[in-house]
Amino acid sequence: EIVLTQSPATLSLSPGERATVSCRASQSVSSFLGWYQHKPGQAPRLLIYDASNRASGIPARFSGSGSGTDFTLTISSLEPEDFAIYYCQQRSDWAWTFGQGTKVEFK
Amino acid sequence: QLQLQESGPGLVKPSETLSLNCIVSGGSVGSSRYYWGWVRQPPGKGLEWVGAMFSTGSTYYNPSLESRITISVDTSKNQFSLRLSSVTAADTAVYFCARSGYDSRYNYYYYFMDVWGNGTTVTVSS
Numbered sequence: 001e002i003v004l005t006q007s008p009a010t011l012s013l014s015p016g017e018r019a020t021v022s023c024r025a026s027q028s029v030s031s032f033l034g035w036y037q038h039k040p041g042q043a044p045r046l047l048i049y050d051a052s053n054r055a056s057g058i059p060a061r062f063s064g065s066g067s068g069t070d071f072t073l074t075i076s077s078l079e080p081e082d083f084a085i086y087y088c089q090q091r092s093d094w095a096w097t098f099g100q101g102t103k104v105e106f107k
Numbered sequence: 108q109l110q111l112q113e114s115g116p117g118l119v120k121p122s123e124t125l126s127l128n129c130i131v132s133g134g135s136v137g138s139s140r141y142y143w144g145w146v147r148q149p150p151g152k153g154l155e156w157v158g159a160m161f162s163t164g165s166t167y168y169n170p171s172l173e174s175r176i177t178i179s180v181d182t183s184k185n186q187f188s189l190r191l192s193s194v195t196a197a198d199t200a201v202y203f204c205a206r207s208g209y210d211s212r213y214n215y216y217y218y219f220m221d222v223w224g225n226g227t228t229v230t231v232s233s
């Protein structure tokens with residue numbers, strides 16, 4: 001099973017600041033990595049697929065990068081609605097896994 | 108607009124079988140090149156991938172659940188289902204159903220979950 005480790009666990013920031021979330025895989029997942037945003041009581045929302053492609057309707061302030069074992073989700077300028085938990089997920093092998101999540105909270 | 112809605116009992120007794128349905132509207136569960144899957148979130152924890160079924164009939168399950176899980180599609184009812192046997196308190200979670208996505212800009216079907224149900228809470232308790 002491929003283990004995804006996200007860092008940091010919590011990110012305390014203010015609106016307008018830049019958020020950077022990292023996801024490291026225990027072995028290469030090529031570019032088969034996605035990012036989701038999840039708010040309490042809601043369904044998760046796909047932001048990025050295949051490491052760097054924004055899903056339909058996702059604002060341009062969200063971007064993804066990386067390949068192999070190291071990936072990054074960047075939110076260029078935080079909007080109030082962006083405070084949430086972010087998860088990476090790999091689909092490289094047929095036992096898909098999520099990272100443990102990174103909470104982006106108000107500073 | 109595709110919509111998914113989970114349905115099933117909110118309370119299941121230990122050792123019994125958890126059965127959930129995901130009702131599909133605004134689209135067909137028989138659509139090719141998509142997969143239909145399940146994700147769960149135990150209380151206070153993160154997301155956990157449960158399993159997925161492709162339109163070809165191929166299924167892929169979380170190895171930790173593989174001996175207890177079945178995902179199936181019922182095209183006559185336009186829904187797909189999750190069955191998890193021999194449940195314990197560790198199976199208590201919010202269960203989400205989801206479908207993979209399609210990017211019309213590139214005519215590309217991608218294998219990440221793009222359309223989700225709202226989730227249903229299942230508690231395992233006697």
